[in-house]
Amino acid sequence: MASGKTLTISIMDPPYESGTTTTMLRIVDAALKKGHNVNVFAYEGAVALPLKTQAAHPNPVKGTTVEEQHHPTTSGFISALFEAAGLTGAKLDWVNCGLCVDERGATEWVEGVRRGGPGDFVKFAQESTNTLVIGTR
């Protein structure tokens, strides 16, 4: 059931480099399950989180196949979050910073992600119950 509250998160960390991206995805998941709307403003390397060209891989060191390794991707998690939002009537709005995207050529995203800019973040923050800014190291 939608709560009518909205959380905004800004994130700068790229995928697969720190525990921060995992924590951020866990926060979004918990908030959506409680029926809160969630806005994510992905800046700098974080625009690569929803890249749909991410691929699972085998682990030649351990000798495991793609299936055995069952490697998760951040884009897969983000797709699942969009689906989770639909279950509670909450809304997930994920904005990738356009300039950051262009710099990186990171243009192919999973469904639901849209292009924007810092102005979107300002608007998000003004309209949200709370805003969490996750700075990079």
Add this chain to the structure above:
Amino acid sequence: MAHYLLIESRDPFEYGDPVQFADLAVDLAGAGNQVTMFLVQNGVLVARAGAAGGTLQKLAGEARITVLADEFSLRERGIWPEKLAGGVNYGSMDQFVDLLMADDVKAVWH
């Protein structure tokens, strides 16, 4: 007075500034604010009984400060309940979101 949600993700054995973040918590509490220090990722390493990071010692005994450690981060690092330092409680992501979405909470990530 306000309620501050301070999120510590850094390991004090790797970085020098978690001690200053703890100082901020103490100062905010001293000014009459309610403070929740939520430890997450490597920030939970100070939650081990006997850890000498210096941050928990600063927070101990402050009535207006609550210390929660993310249960997922603790499990990832093999820190089980019987190994938690005194004054630290298990915190879930549900709890975290409830705190974050309460009225007039100011959240600071470190």
